[in-house]
Amino acid sequence: MAQPEDAQQRRRSLKPLRRLFPYIGSYRGLVAGALFSLVLAAVTTLALPLAVRRMIDHGFSHADTTLVSNYFAMLMAMAAMLALASAARYYFVITLGERVVSDLRRDVFSHLTTLSPSFFDRVQSGEIVSRLAADTTQIKSAVGATASVALRNLILGLGALAMMVVTSPKLSGLVIAAIPLVVVPLVAFGRSVRGRSRAAQDMLAAANAYAGEQIGAVRTLQSFTNEGLVTGRFRAAVEAAFKAARASVLARALLTFVAIFIIFASVVAVLWFGSRDVLAGVMSAGTLGQFLLYSVFAAGALGALSEVWGELSQAAGAAERLTELLAEEPGIKAPADPKPLPVPTRGEIAFDGVSFTYPASPSRSALHELGFVIRPGETMAIVGPSGAGKSTVFALLQRFYDVDNGAIRIDGIDVREADPRAVRARMAIVPQDVTIFAASVRENIAFGRPGASDAEVEAAARAAQAEEFILRLERGYDTQVGERGVTLSGGQRQRIAIARAILRDAPILLLDEATSALDATSETLVQAALASLMRERTTLVIAHRLATVLEADRILVIDEGRIVEEGTHRSLVTKGGLYAELARLQFEAGVLEDAAE
């Protein structure tokens, strides 16, 4: 029972490789070059034994050395042809593999950038990055080396078998009868060897994962002085992996013994039967030599084919995973005929009875019938306890998700009827967690508007109160920051984000204030930078600072996805509700009372 199922699975498992055909098909020249050189190399190899037989049977039967020299010259020419065809095959095939995988990497990456956040809620970014790296590498070796090895050995194996039959039907019959004797033990043994080497690989992967986890958390492990414990566990894991590897190597060594013995014993047996025919004068010595060479070729080709099978089915798995990724539809798309947003922009935002539940946590709704209007140029602060839904308001406004009920309108246009890119182009966001890319300060700021001139970048940095610290860095605007570069402080990162937003110059500003306290100087600088950014823009700010709520035109207090209060700081403090409570906890008591008076 198990076997047919197994075989079916295997047959099915190579199918996904077909999905690579469109990629391969774009490079007909390379494919034609690869096929031509492949066939040429196989045919030349198959012609070699013929030449050897003629040389033995005719070349040696004459006293004249010219004939034998001619045969040698012919053999030399064939060797040169074989070398040339093999080199050409290598070039075409490997280039094709590199080309196809570069295209695939490009397509997968550009597709990933279009997918909606709901996809990244489901799939971890580490898994995606590993697909991009490991799966493409596996496909590269399959499209390149493996496929050509398989094809060459298929041609060579079938050709050699046919030539064996042509050369000596009787000996071929003998060999064919012996095939099960050779193949059955090899297949059975090979399966257990593969099982063992997979077990060894799994153990090594587990040890590596443990090392990665611990090195990633090296500070924690040192704080708890757990170096000895962790090293002991790793040593045990590596030792287990070594033992598994040794068991697999031992099995492989035994397989090598069995394979070589069986194959060469069969060759010796054929030679023994053949030599009796030669002695009886039924067969020439050259014919026996030719037959032997063909049987060695056939055996070698079959052996190689069984090796590449595993690699091809792994690549098929990789192709399947990548094409699945490419088939993933973005959840948020522009409608076929998107409505243009009015020009010039007014910057009015309206939430009209908006309800929303995250697809990743369907049991808990994040917003319930939220309704408010922010007039052009107005500043609205959103205040609420953790988990109230403040960031969700930002995510919906940028149309990272679609609302379940109600509508969000910008300048009167439902965001679902507009192109999401046009909606986002009207907004600049200063997030709480500022992403600093591994690039220069200049490039980091210019992310706000790629193509901005140096003067524009520097003007934005000045307006964001960032120029002073930038010029104090070793290489000023050209200093590398982020990973492997200079680490910026919280206040500095925020000012970079503000400079980015200034450069973007969008009519709507979304501000997510940092919760962690900045020192007094940074705080003052960041406030000044924000003040210049907020001028004449519609601003929605998730507020954590007293200064921000004091300056806001209105404050929206939300709790568990609902609006619970709305008003100015003063009116809400007087009211003595949730806001007054939050403000008492969050802002310094004395300052609050002063401000409320």
Ligand SMILES: Nc1ncnc2c1ncn2[C@@H]1O[C@H](COP(=O)(O)OP(=O)(O)OP(=O)(O)O)[C@@H](O)[C@H]1O
């Ligand atoms: N990507 C997501 N997938 C599933 N649920 C989410 C997601 N993001 C937020 N939530 C849930 O939605 C609710 C509202 O979250 P939201 O981040 O909007 O709150 P918040 O008011 O911004 O909180 P905080 O002040 O802590 O940032 C929470 O219950 C949260 O667990």
